[in-house]
Amino acid sequence: MPIPATDASERLHGLDALRGGALLLGVVLHAALAYFPTPVWLVTDAATSPIAAVLFFAIHVFRMATFFLLAGLFAHLMLQRRGTAGFIRDRLLRIAGPLLAFWWPVLAAIVAVIVWNAWIQTGGQLPSEAPPGPAFTPDDFPLTHLWFLWVLLLFYAGLLLVRLPLSRWDRNGAWTRRGERLVGALIGPWGPIVLAVPLAVALYATPNWIVFFGIPTPDQALIPNRAALTGFGVAFGFGFLLARRREWLAAIATRWPLYLAVAATAITTALLLAGGPGPRLAPLTAPVAKATAAAVYALAVYASTFAAVALALRFAAGHSALRRYLADAAYWIYIVHLPLVMAGQVLVQGLAWPWWLKLGAVVAGAAGVALASYALLIRHGVMGRWLNGRRIPRRTGSADAADAPIVDSLRDRSAAPAVPLPGRR
Secondary structure, three states: OOOOEEOOOOOOHHHHHHHHHHHHHHHHHHHHHHHOOOOOOOOOOOOOOHHHHHHHHHHHHHHHHHHHHHHHHHHHHHHHHHHHHHHHHHHHHHHHHHHHHHHHHHHHHHHHHHHHHHHHHOOOOOOOOOOOOOOOEOOEOOOHHHHHHHHHHHHHHHHHHHHHHHHHHOOOOHHHHHHHHHHHHHOOOOHHHHHHHHHHHHHHOOOOOOHHHOOOOOOOOOOOOHHHHHHHHHHHHHHHHHOOOHHHHHHHHHOHHHHHHHHHHHHHHHHHHOOOOOOOOOOOOOHHHHHHHHHHHHHHHHHHHHHHHHHHHHHOOOOOHHHHHHHHHHHHHHHHHHHHHHHHHHHHOOOOOOHHHHHHHHHHHHHHHHHHHHHHHHOOOHHHHHHHOOOOOHHHOOOOOOOEOOOEOOOOOOOOOOEEOOOOO
């Protein structure tokens, strides 16, 4: 069947869905932490399974790298549409604003659930002295799960600092052409391997690195760790360059079987090196073993990111009202989900249910409450305009909904020629 051509200004529905899916998978990821065979989370449950650990591992490998690659890609498109001043105003409003507004109530809600759980576990009594809290210094600051907004702001600032002098020096476009040749080469089978090298070095250099948890989450300090800056920064930068030509996305989509096979192999190998389904939550000390694990895990990160992008472009390229609605809601759901997930874990921990039923109940309950609040309180009001870009009147439903909150518009208005995207209907 011939594949119709895709206009370069058409919305990339597959990437919109993938961005939303990456955020929504965070609900599943955090919910699974309570059911590990070895306690690792603020709320633990007697019902456990190594399958919960495997589920966490598989999601954690690709989720945030994929998100930052898309964030870089969409940052390029927004700069084209709005210019530097417009880009800065939008990011301050819709990234910095929600971080400042929601960080403190979310942190308070998380602390409240922790206290509630401690009260239950001690039979209705609380310790006379609370454990020491964070110092709220640059190297001890609880960003919670909203750390991604802070890191995004750092990447945006770095992007502008690099882009401004480069645009002045590169008057004849020589550096631009070199960058395009590099990205074109990385689209091929060697791309994930080349991109993995800096991350592998950073992971190996990370003291007390635990393979199972992959890229250390930069949620406890305002200064991100080197592995997170490297892994997510490479993804963000590659995504920014990837937006220059629509045909590169088409090439990625056609290679989805290759990327998926490499990703599955690398993820499985990395899991075995991390101790298997019953994870080894201790750092590797042998240099060769650590270097091998770092190389394999880094490859798994970028191969799975390429695979996720390719699958989204190949199989979710057409418009779907449901996917669009969930993509619009994903920002709000992710902001509020963590205390809801923890509360759900506390509510079901005393029930004699199997772990998978508890996990499903926690995910459904937290996502359901967050989605209901979005539909009733956010989507059609002032908050919806703030988070989604513009307020969506109730009479229009989800048609032509607001641009995605993190990425603004997914329409590429560059001069790149229109090319077909496989799987578009």
